[in-house]
Amino acid sequence: MPPLPQELINGVPINAYLGLSAVLFTLGVAGFLFRKNLITVFMCIELMLNAVNLSFVAFSYKHGKVDGHLFTFFVMVVAAAEAAVGLAIILTVFKNRQTLLVDEVDSLKL
Amino acid sequence: MDVILFAIFAFLSVACAVIMIAQKHPVSSALSLIGVMGSLAILYLLLGATFIAAAQLIVYAGAIMVLFLIVIMLLNAGEEPKPSHQSLIARLLGAPLIVVFLGALGFIIYISIPTEETKVTFAAAKAGSAEDVGMALFTRYLLPFEITSVLVLIAILGAVVLARKEME
């Protein structure tokens, strides 16, 4: 149940951060499902990654250890690499098909 | 104080995220995403993760999003047209699934971690400075560190190969 005002003097409950992370993640999923532009879809993926980072850091605070921070660090590194390669792929797709719409990249159809 | 800052920036991040997925033009989406990332950096600071906050701003907002914007402008991506042929599954199940997803996640969070337990204040952060992260990174997490450097190398090679011009 949500915290009462006097309790809030002490600080933000950890659940709030986690809830925020969940909301951001869900928004990322929604965007991934509903957007048509390839690049926008990719950006929603980045949003999801960020939400997860937030929840890692929150848990790291909770346990008082630094491992969560490190995990976040690695996620960032991988996200950077992934963004580079992914955007290169998008460039190639655009060169070959002249379209950036998700629905039109469907040649894996059986 | 912590509460007020948290409220402001949480609201900001959610608002930017909503704007991001609602905008028609990709450049607007990208700019909103930068807004999300900035708010998240502040939230990291509130959690005492100073190193991560800095890394977020430098790597994510500074490098990755700039790369996104370059590619958007390179490809001259315009506004999205009307829907052409959509997936039936995505249309039918999409919205209900999202709602259910959010609800389930929230439910798990609230039953796993009672609200009274941990309170977050900036002063109470026990670890997260650059010194702590550095110590752990180069001692306990040395192997993943080295491997990720190889990973970055591969990504660079991949990107170069994929994006170069066709050889005549």
Added chain:
Amino acid sequence: MHHLWLIPILPLAGFAVNGLWGKRFSRSTISTVAVSSVVLSFLWVLKVLSGGVEQPIKETYFTWIQSGFVNIPFELAVDRLTAVMLLVVTGVGSLIHVYATGYMAKEDGYYRFFAYLNLFMFFMLLLVMANNYLLMFVGWEGVGLCSYLLIGFYYLKNSATTAGNKAFIVNRIGDFGFSLALFLIVVQFKSLTFDDVLRGVQAVPVEQTAGMITAICLLLLVGAAGKSAQVPLYVWLPDAMEGPTPVSALIHAATMVTAGVYMVARSAALFLKAPVAMDVVACVGLGTAVLAATIGMTQWDIKRVFAYSTVSQLGYMFLALGSGAFAAGIWHLVTHAFFKALLFLGAGSVIHAMHHEQDMRHMGGLRKYIPATFWSLACAWVAIAGVPPFSGFHSKDAILLAAHAHHPWMYWVGVATAGVTAFYVSRAMFLTFFGDFRGHGHPHESPASMTVPLAILGLLSLGGGYFNVPHYLEPVLGAAHEEHPFSLVAISVVAGLSGIAIAWFLYIARPGLADSIADSLGGLYKLVHNKYFVDEFYFATVVHPIIGGSRSLLWKGLDAGLIDGIVNGTGSVARRVGSVMRRFQTGNIRSYAAWVVAGSVAVVVILGVAGGVR
């Protein structure tokens, strides 16, 4: 150590050499290898027997099967009965091998023929030298195989391959009976060795009605009937004449068909304890003798006449066995080997001279053209007709006397059949060698490789009666019947001579008379000429239903329907499942994403229901 194993191994070596490399050898090399392997085997038999065989010689080489209480060694033994068989098989076999080098000189597949012939010798020698029923069965089956291979030797002729199949299949029916008998012997005597069985049966009382021993003996009779062409399993032997003539002489006159007689004689102790079975044997033998003799009267193909004659003479041997005169049956086996092999080889010589014409209506007056063949065949003629003092008379007489002692009516039927025997053989001789030449072309005499064996066999047919075989076999088969009532002997001689006389009358004195008699007998003649329609009967009642059943039930029903259905059905099920699952692969990225989200929602919900992540 007499090294008994050499006797069968030498022909086996001949088979191996000729079979593996014969294609590259010259004809003389092939014949040398083949003939010498059999001759050497014969010489070794003489050497082994030179020391006398009052006591049986046994040599065990290794244990073949050891299973529970059944212990079957690979054991060869030679006693007097085996000695007689060995001499016949290797001796007559050598003569026929020599003859075949001349007869088959111009045929294709020369090496294949001699390889099969040597293989046959190996199996036959294994059969007679085996000291237990199972090893004998190995030889038994092996000679059946070689018979099939050699009958179908001219494999491009449809009739030859069909005849080979027929021989093998009918033999199989007999083998089935033999196998059942083996099972019962194991159950009753716990062993298959001759010593154990034949000694063990001494302790069993004589069965007056049907019992275990009778069952064993009747099943052994089934096996013998298949191999030795008795009623009702004789139908393969006349068709077996499709094979080359040396094959007919060796396998279907002298050796393989006598295996059944040998087997019953070897099991004499068993049969003596089951009088019911002995009566059945005697009746089967007598019935076969009569049936085949009557058919032989009406056939035009010279080899067919002799084939039915073989069936008939084998019937005589079984009559002897059934009447308790086992030694007399073996004696007739020996003399029959001489004169029947001679008859077949002589027929081969005639066919060779007539350029492969076999119908006697196109022969005639050949004694001017091929005198050597004629005089040799004449020796066989008088032997088989039972003219004293030649070999056939002695052995057939012993059989008839034993039959008389057993059941007098059998003697009278046997005497009448002896008359018919003399008649049909004389008919064949008169039609072929006397009268006017009705054929075309110019007959020529056969080479020495063929006429010398004929001459040797001729001498044996004449004088073979003086090998007193029953006396020799006394230690093994019991005392011979000593009475020779003059009246009975005289009656059988008169029957034989009258048969010759009637044939002379019908075919030399009044040539057209035979045909007019045949016409006036009309339906009866047709019945006999068509072999009593036995083949047609078998085809309608047995072969046709089996083929029909196999085709409709087993082929279409089981194989095509069930098994193919399962296999094809599996395939079509897989295909249908695949075509349903294919709809998932739309290529649309967003539908994939939607499925991923659905899956993760499911995981999260389950996690929540399971109580969180504590």
